[in-house]
Amino acid sequence: MATGEWMLLSYRLPREPSTPRIAVWRRLKALGVGKLGDGLVALPLDPRTREQLEWVAEEVEQGGGDATTWVARPGQARQERAVIEAMREAVRGEYRELIESATAAVAAPSGRELEKLRRRLRKVKRRDYFPPAERERAEVAVADVAEALRRVVA
Secondary structure, three states: OOOOOEEEEEEEOOOOOHHHHHHHHHHHHHHOOEEEEOOEEEEEOOHHHHHHHHHHHHHHHHOOOEEEEEEEOOOOHHHHHHHHHHHHHHHHHHHHHHHHHHHHHHHOOOHHHHHHHHHHHHHHHHOOOOOOHHHHHHHHHHHHHHHHHHHHHO
16 A cells, blocks of 8 residues: 655646646546645655656746656655545545446447447546545446446447
8 A cells, every 4th residue: 555655746836827827737637636734745656756746846937937757765654545535535536426427328228329439438547646445436337327238239
């Protein structure tokens, strides 16, 4: 469960104009960062997350803000567990919504709906660094839609 090292981004953007601030917030949300405090976020360290947070840092600077990236280790294991659990909980809710949508789609499956569900699943999985049990259930639910569509088409 523990990762050991984390990539941190400390950033600050001016209130106005709001467009860069909103763009950075959306980007960080899409990456699935763990929020450590105001203007301080973290991702488990690997080459991909390092590059992603460095890109966001550049985006912050282009928006007139200040940003620094750091590689760090938590001081206590419980602190790391708290960040991991918060990140896991964020995607857990998204998986639950996906499971509900897929369960409803089984009754009247369509190719369009199946592709939409697959796209949503891929997006959530990209920001899922610590998979909860709901991940596997969401994969099964989307596969059930695909199977229901095969039965309708056949």
